[in-house]
Amino acid sequence: MQCPLCLKKDTKVLDSRLIADGFAVRRRRECQDCSFRFSTYEEMEILNISVVKRDGRSENYSREKMARGIEKALEKRSYTSDDFKKLLNRIERDIQKLRRDEITSNKLGEIVIKQLKKFDKVAYIRFASVYYSFEDVKSFTREIKNLKIKK
Ligand SMILES: [Zn+2]
Structure with a gap:
């Protein structure tokens, strides 16, 4: 995941938290280059059926x-x-x-x-x-x- 601010690809995960009954995860990330902090939200892949x-x-x-x-x-x-x-x-x-x-x-x-x-x-x-x-x-x-x- 690249930094939304400086667009460098080197970001570090600071914290992961399961949410929505464990079907999604929120990750706190920090850019290793400019130290900008942001969160990502990961959800189960859309059902292909x-x-x-x-x-x-x-x-x-x-x-x-x-x-x-x-x-x-x-x-x-x-x-x-x-x-x-x-x-x-x-x-x-x-x-x-x-x-x-x-x-x-x-x-x-x-x-x-x-x-x-x-x-x-x-x-x-x-x-x-x-x-x-x-x-x-x-x-x-x-x-x-x-x-x-x-x-
Ligand atoms: Zn950055």
């Missing part, structure tokens, strides 16, 4: 697209942007664990639902109701009942 839709077409996975879908489910719910970022990271970690080049939109939806369930119960219900499209009303009703019992 294809999503195969129900009709068989596939498209590149998009974090923004997934985030928009989840934000819709989280409408008027209270959460911090930091928590939201962590949620996205957990979902992407689950996708990465599959070690695949492609994932079906069904599987992706299941992963989102699983993580959303732990994040916000109301958003989980909203997302799941859209996702399952009431194909199986019985199991969905059972799911809601289960949630009530746990409270």
Whole structure:
């Protein structure tokens, strides 16, 4: 990493700190030439995976697209942007664990639902109701009942 001030490439890492549940790292650096100090932020590489839709077409996975879908489910719910970022990271970690080049939109939806369930119960219900499209009303009703019992 070169110094943003003098553009020399010789910079030293003074301190590294894991943030966002350990999915990112912030590094404090110092230029060995002009002593200018600055920070860098390192994040997990963007997921390079294809999503195969129900009709068989596939498209590149998009974090923004997934985030928009989840934000819709989280409408008027209270959460911090930091928590939201962590949620996205957990979902992407689950996708990465599959070690695949492609994932079906069904599987992706299941992963989102699983993580959303732990994040916000109301958003989980909203997302799941859209996702399952009431194909199986019985199991969905059972799911809601289960949630009530746990409270
Ligand atoms: Zn410098």
